[in-house]
Amino acid sequence: MGEVNFMQEEDIQLEITRARFSDVLKRHGELTERLSRDADKVVFEHLQKEFDAARVSQTEDICLDGEEWNDGLLATIRERVHMEADRKTMPGDTNMVPGPHFQEKTTYKVRSKVICCLEGARIGIQYETSFAGEPCELYHCVLESKSFLEKMTVLEHTIPFFLPIREAEIDLLSSNAMKFIDYVGELLQAYVDRREQVRLIKELYGNQIRELYHSLPYHMVEFVLDDSDCKVTASLRYADLVSVVPTRIRVLAWPSKKNIINAATLNRTESGVLGSLRIPARLSYAEDALRTMSLPEEIVLNMSRELQHIFHHQSPS
Incomplete structure (x- = not known):
């Protein structure tokens, strides 16, 4: 019976420690979520309005599949946003009527990504996530470069801070922008999948x-x-x-x-x-x-x- 009493005392101490640790983790999670949500809310609202405006003003919506989404198309998008930005900054052009090429505003849909040409030589990517066929959050990433020949950088985004977007920017964006865009989409969808799996099992059991x-x-x-x-x-x-x-x-x-x-x-x-x-x-x-x-x-x-x-x-x- 002495062995039994020792085991019971040991279990009580473990339960007390476990309860304290569980409370610390819970409070940490709540604080992290609140700080992340509050910090991203302003950026999200601002970018969502800009993306919505770009979608409303578009003249063409193109859905791409497979090989249609490639480096050549991304280069064309980059060239277009820089030409439009340069035209707006050229003196004496304020009264000129832009040609058909500049009047075109195309939005590209690549699976779960929407790519828009934004003002100021910027390219915006809106990522749509889902789980079990149901839509989840939208995320944004805005890329810019000072000229067509210079590498692009991440200007702003609404991607959760704990996902390695800056590491991906360093490793991929300067050498393969298309791969960077796709990889960020994979990161976001995988994160949502894992999170929703945990949420589901909590609901079920x-x-x-x-x-x-x-x-x-x-x-x-x-x-x-x-x-x-x-x-x-x-x-x-x-x-x-x-x-x-x-x-x-x-x-x-x-x-x-x-x-x-x-x-x-x-x-x-x-x-x-x-x-x-x-x-x-x-x-x-x-x-x-x-x-x-x-x-x-x-x-x-x-x-x-x-x-x-x-x-x-x-x-x-």
């Missing part, structure tokens, strides 16, 4: 989820599921920020205090039963499911049967 932690970009996720017979911990790691399915997964089932205490009261500690009961069991079926789909329902739906099978063989006879 909120009463069974005891704790849930995640990094800001949701590329590290951990949660605890409470079952009547045990506690299940899941740890998910994604290879990079454009991954939607986790690559490193660990799902462990820990025996309940009741099972451990019963084994101790039966005086079977010396036989190794207590030790074996305190070792968690891996739920391979859950790990396999997580490798092929997004936080699948099978993890919870099949859990009771799997746990009963596992701990039935470990329980003292």
Whole structure:
């Protein structure tokens, strides 16, 4: 019974520490979200108005697919915005009627991206995100360059601060602007996918989820599921920020205090039963499911049967 009392005291201390840590993480997450939302709100409203105005004034809307979206087209867009900007700054041109070429205002739609020519030799990209076929947030990125021959830079954007847009700008924008534009779109969609997966599982199984932690970009996720017979911990790691399915997964089932205490009261500690009961069991079926789909329902739906099978063989006879 001394062993049982020690285990109970140890569990109490762990629960106190866990509760304190959980409260700190919750407050940190709320503060981060509020600061990010408030800082981005003004920029978002300003850019959304500018993009809406560009869409209203357009004379042509072109949908591109596959090879139609290429470096040559992006170069044409860049040339057009610079020619228009130069024309407006040339003296004596205020009363001149622009030719047909300058009157054209084209918006390009490339899958989930909308590319607009903005005032002041700027190119705007609006990213549309979605989850399970339903639209989610819009994000913006505005590129500019001092001349057609100079490299483009990111002027302003509404992309979450924890996604590496500045690193992508350094690595890609100067050498391959099209690849940069596509990569930012992949970053945003993958982030929304991971975030919405976590939101969905919280909605579906909120009463069974005891704790849930995640990094800001949701590329590290951990949660605890409470079952009547045990506690299940899941740890998910994604290879990079454009991954939607986790690559490193660990799902462990820990025996309940009741099972451990019963084994101790039966005086079977010396036989190794207590030790074996305190070792968690891996739920391979859950790990396999997580490798092929997004936080699948099978993890919870099949859990009771799997746990009963596992701990039935470990329980003292």
